[in-house]
Amino acid sequence: xxxxxxxxxxxxxxxxxxxxxxxxxxxxxxxxxxxxxxxxxxxxxxxxxxxxxxxxxxxxxxxxxxxxxxxxxxxxxxxxxxxxxxxxxxxxxxxxxxxxxxxxxxxxxxxxxxxxxxxxxxxxxxxxxxxxxxxxxxxxxxxxxxxxxxxxxxxxxxxxxxxxxxxxxxxxxxxxxxxxxxxxxxxxxxxxxxxxxxxxxxxxxxxxxxxxxxxxxxxxxxxxxxxxxxxxxxxxxxxxx
Amino acid sequence: xxxxxxxxxxxxxxxxxxxxxxxxxxxxxxxxxxxxxxxxxxxxxxxxxxxxxxxxxxxxxxxxxxxxxxxxxxxxxxxxxxxxxxxxxxxxxxxxxxxxxxxxxxxxxxxxxxxxxxxxxxxxxxxxxxxxxxxxxxxxxxxxxxxxxxxxxxxxxxxxxxxxxxxxxxxxxxxxxxxxxxxxxxxxxxxxxxxxxxxxxxxxxxxxxxxxxxxxxxxxxxxxxxxxxxxxxxxxxxxxx
Numbered sequence: 300x301x302x303x304x305x306x307x308x309x310x311x312x313x314x315x316x317x318x319x320x321x322x323x324x325x326x327x328x329x330x331x332x333x334x335x336x337x338x339x340x341x342x343x344x345x346x347x348x349x350x351x352x353x354x355x356x357x358x359x360x361x362x363x364x365x366x367x368x369x370x371x372x373x374x375x376x377x378x379x380x381x382x383x384x385x386x387x388x389x390x391x392x393x394x395x396x397x398x399x400x401x402x403x404x405x406x407x408x409x410x411x412x413x414x415x416x417x418x419x420x421x422x423x424x425x426x427x428x429x430x431x432x433x434x435x436x437x438x439x440x441x442x443x444x445x446x447x448x449x450x451x452x453x454x455x456x457x458x459x460x461x462x463x464x465x466x467x468x469x470x471x472x473x474x475x476x477x478x479x480x481x482x483x484x485x486x487x488x489x490x491x492x493x494x495x496x497x498x499x500x501x502x503x504x505x506x507x508x509x510x511x512x513x514x515x516x517x518x519x520x521x522x523x524x525x526x527x528x529x530x531x532x533x534x535x536x537x538x539x540x
Numbered sequence: 541x542x543x544x545x546x547x548x549x550x551x552x553x554x555x556x557x558x559x560x561x562x563x564x565x566x567x568x569x570x571x572x573x574x575x576x577x578x579x580x581x582x583x584x585x586x587x588x589x590x591x592x593x594x595x596x597x598x599x600x601x602x603x604x605x606x607x608x609x610x611x612x613x614x615x616x617x618x619x620x621x622x623x624x625x626x627x628x629x630x631x632x633x634x635x636x637x638x639x640x641x642x643x644x645x646x647x648x649x650x651x652x653x654x655x656x657x658x659x660x661x662x663x664x665x666x667x668x669x670x671x672x673x674x675x676x677x678x679x680x681x682x683x684x685x686x687x688x689x690x691x692x693x694x695x696x697x698x699x700x701x702x703x704x705x706x707x708x709x710x711x712x713x714x715x716x717x718x719x720x721x722x723x724x725x726x727x728x729x730x731x732x733x734x735x736x737x738x739x740x741x742x743x744x745x746x747x748x749x750x751x752x753x754x755x756x757x758x759x760x761x762x763x764x765x766x767x768x769x770x771x772x773x774x775x776x777x778x779x780x781x
Contacts, residue, residue: 448689452718456763457770469773477693491776505780516774522697524772528765529698532710533757535732539746 300484301349301445303332304474305411306467307423307435309460311502312413312494315471316347317445317479319486333490334359335501338366339375341417343499344383345492349445350408350428354394358410361390380422384412384432392430409444414494421496449481450474464493464502472507472517489514541725542590542686544573545715546652547708548664548676550701552743553654553735556712557588558686558720560727574731575600576742579607580616582658584740585624586733590686591649591669595635599651602631621663625653625673633671650685655735662737690722691715705734705743713748713758730755 303316316332330352336344346362348355365373377383391408399405405428412432413423425442426432435442440460443451450473457470468491478485487509493502507514544557557573571593577585587603589596606614618624632651640646646669653673654664666683667673676683681701684692691714698711709732719726728750734743748755 448722449693451722452690453766455721456766465776468776470770473770473773480696481689481692503776503780505776513774513777520773521769524769525694525697525766528762528769529711529714531765532714532761533754535706535709535744535746536754539744 300482301332302447302450302475302478302482302485303347303349303411303444304441304450304454304471305347305413305423305425305435305443306441306454306458306462306471307413307421307460308440308462308464308467309496310462310464311421311496311498312345312423312492313464313467313471314345314347314411314413314490314492314494315468315475316490317475317485318488318490319484320352321484322352327484329488331488331490333492335492335504336362336374336414340499342375342414343494343501344374344412344414345494346387347411347413347444348408349410351395351406354391354398354406354408355410357394358387358390358408361394362387378416380412380414380416380419380424381434383414384424384426387412388426388430388432391426391428395428411442411444415496415499417499421494446478446482446485450478453477464495468493469517472514473521476518476521487511487514541723542573543688543691543716543719543723543726544588544590544652544685545682545691545695545712546588546654546664546666546676546684547682547695547699547703547712548654548662548701549681549699549703549705549708550737551703551705552737552739553586553662553664553733554705554708554712555586555588555652555654555731555733555735556709556716557731558716558726559729559731560725561593562725563593568725570727570729572729572731574733576733576745577603577615577655581740583616583655584735584742585615585653585655586735587628588652588654588685589649590651592636592647595632595639595647595649596651598635599628599631599649602635603628619657621653621655621657621660621665622675624655625665625667628653629667629671629673632667632669636669652683652685656737656740658740662735687719687723687726691719694718705736709734709746710758713755714762717759717762728752728755
């Protein structure tokens, strides 16, 4: 399983991903799911991946090859982030279809594309296995792929467009912590990337291993705060009506 | 959708359920999903239901009819809670199969059975649409049916066998609140039943409507405590390594 979060804020982007992949619980490996694309300096593009690893690796490989071979459509030639979402969606659906036809097995995958092209807005898209995509809204400034439910309540509570990059990063780590506690197939290292609007380069890129003191402090402090909050909840009423 | 929680503690049982059913988002109704069975006084039995409403209603109807008609197997004649789980599992799988054969549609449902028979232990079971079932363990003293993921992290954090009935009830309401915040098809009234070990009758049975002051105070206080906890989390490190 996988868990990736893409948050699109007034201040820029916060992208967070785990690194555990598994093909059955007896085949667990560690792969980064955050690809900072090596594009021209007029743009900053990140692709996070969830689902079948063969599919997502072949999509990333194709994106690199199209840039290297200067295909007419590639990450450097397209002028809008939405066009890039379309281009990547096409590659994704073709890859999935190819292996479905030969094997009957559907190697599904979902992607989060986020970034900015000079002169354009910061954008984030979630690309479905069918090749279509959605973006964020004023009310829902984040996207999730993979094991999204355990960690959703905390995002719903704390994230809005005006949240700072730093606060959103902490919130995404809490969301990741809740997910790791309930699903053993989501695991560290946890990557967190902060992108500041109009900078066209990454601001900070953390990679927290399981024993990183900050990841441990987040886990312990959140547990402590929740416990303390729970202890101060109002008691059940005596009256049952 | 539905969300029901059954918690089996040293002190007894805490059972919590929502009341929203929907057949598509344009057909939303309110039905209690907590059935306190009208058995002989030597036993206390509750059945919570999730899934297809026609299926779960026909199961409950059959249980009542078997008692009324004094069938050889009914809720009053069986000597062990596990036998009752088996008996209900059989009814469930037969109902699902009947409608699957005639329509092709699989009207799945899941159940939580909980209670105690005089001289026996307090037990809780989750019964699958296939008719088989699992029970709680020392480490995992709770069972969930329906929309279980949003509300699971808080149960994992606060519930163990030694938790009091009152604390477990508050925790189940927080779990329900997180679920309602993230899934609009789970909704009030919220029922909470407390059962004390060996009492063979319900201790308290709350039914909290959406505007019940206690449900509102739980929602507000938990939001406040989470916000306060979030504000006191350690800042992102400056060093990225």
